[in-house]
């Protein structure tokens with residue numbers, strides 16, 4: 001994955017737990033990289049090792065770390081670093097979600113070797129939809145749940161996310177049922 005992902009993990013840990021915790025996490029993960037370069041590729045394994053070490057050092061379950069990382073990604077990494085891309089993708093949560101299937105193709109213009117996940121929407125109503133998440137990477141379900149909660153906070157809309165179908169439990173791919181409150185016209 002591009003270095004910006006590992007940098008974002010570093011940023012989240014330093015923001016909430018301080019630089020000492022980050023140094024401990026890197027040592028525990030056996031990662032000897034001083035500075036991650038945003039636009040360079042790193043093996044996925046490095047990101048997985050950093051997340052596993054963060055769980056150990058911070059004494060938190062993986063789901064909690066990954067959900068926190070998803071929220072941090074939207075509210076800090078994406079909004080602060082790629083505000084234009086985020087704004088162009090929608091003025092409301094449902095609009096943003098419906099544009100999600102095309103979102104990473106715009107990111108690929110900046111990062112041409114991107115191996116992004118694939119999203120699809122179905123069962124769309126005024127206050128809910130099913131979000132289908134396809135990826136070759138294992139174990140990132142809670143990251144997506146955190147991303148969706150982050151988007152809810154970004155649009156200041158209460159959001160409920162339920163895992164309706166789980167790849168870890170044998171389904172073809174993860175399906176999230178996402179529910180929000182439609183804004184009422186005054």
Ligand code: HEM
Nearest residue numbers: 001002078082085107114115116117135136137140144147
């Ligand atoms: C401007 C904002 C964003 C940027 C720059 C961005 C960029 C990236 C990058 C660089 C990766 C690593 C993949 C690779 O390097 O090959 C990634 C992965 C991922 N992105 Fe985004 N992304 C953004 C927003 C989002 C949003 C809004 C969502 C969903 C709500 C999302 C969902 C994911 C997921 C789930 C992965 C994990 C990889 C996988 O599932 O295979 N991203 N993204």
